Amino acid sequence: MSTPQTPPGRPVPPAAASGRSLRTKLLSGLGVLLVIAVVMVAKVGIRDAFSEDPVRAGVGDxxxxxxxxxxxxxxxxxxxxxxxxxxxxxxxxxxxxxxxxxxxxxxxxxxxxxxxxxxxxxxxx
Incomplete structure (x- = not known):
């Protein structure tokens, strides 16, 4: 079985869609970003991400x-x-x-x- 040939001078038809909608692609991308954020917070530490360093003040300050x-x-x-x-x-x-x-x-x-x-x-x- 051979594939149909496009006659010369005719545009090539676009490839078939991958089956994933734009919305699905965006949600997948957001999911990846969320996973990266969670990993970064876990690496830094939850306590350090939401707290401030203590104030090191001296006498008279x-x-x-x-x-x-x-x-x-x-x-x-x-x-x-x-x-x-x-x-x-x-x-x-x-x-x-x-x-x-x-x-x-x-x-x-x-x-x-x-x-x-x-x-x-x-x-x-």
Whole structure:
């Protein structure tokens, strides 16, 4: 059995469609992108993807503490910044225990992997 020949000078008919619609191709592409995103988050670590590094401030530095409870947000700011809420009075390394600060201070424990420390803070007025 031979294949039909196209007479000379006639256009060649287009190849048969692959059977996959444009929508199916787009959904497949989005699926691949989703898998790549999940793999990247797993590689970086879920905790690191959604958390911030602890604020490493020194004695005399000012910080802005917002939020509260179990998840306050801390940002190092200039002492002339209107957002500055506290001044760092003491830094205690290698602990996560807020009791290392005297009662006159607000304590803020910070940790990222093995880096643990407590900032003893004096509220600014």
């Amino acid at each position: 000012c910080v802005a503490v917002t939020g509260g409870g179990d998840a306050p947000k801390v940002e190092a700011v200039g002492c002339d910044d209107a957002r500055a809420t506290h001044t760092v009075s003491k830094v205690v390394d290698d602990t996560f225990d807020p009791k290392v600060c005297d009662d006159e201070f607000d304590a803020l424990s910070q940790q990222l992997d093995s880096d643990r420390f407590v900032l003893c803070l004096t509220p600014r007025k």
